[in-house]
Amino acid sequence: MDTPVIITLTAEDIAAAQRLTALAAFRDPKTIRRLTVIWAACALFMLGLFALADLKGWELARAAAVFAALAAFSVGAFPLLLTYFLGPRAALRNFQQNNALQEAVAFSWSDAGLKVVAETGNSLTPWPYFLKLRENDAVMLLHHTDLAYRCIPKRALTGAQADDIRRRMPAA
16 A cells, blocks of 8 residues: 555544453453453352351352352453443553654555554564454554554544455464
């Protein structure tokens, strides 16, 4: 593509990228296994405490059920709620503190890779250097690593341009 796409990120773009990254992490089988192990360890620990407290029968079952529900919420749902409710504030603060996020950036691409031109520097990243592509309705994230990515808001792209980027990305 010869004509660059000029993009200036917004705090909403950063928040959308953050939500996409968090949701992808929670869908990852490794994360699900880790959270399940943490939940099971907490449940076993609390069952031991309940046994030491000499709870029996229905008291033990009721206490275990309440704890299991609270543990499942705190291990699984609570981090997602934090991402969706406190995440936008954190994204706004991060956006306001990072001047590089606020400058206009010119993106262009070809078979050679993704070219980025900004006030603070230029780069040409070959397509094979990208690990994967994640996207939602607001942004495309071209990942260099699991956590480092180049954020491209979809509002700045035509459908054909987005399709062209998808086509050039290596298969994950």
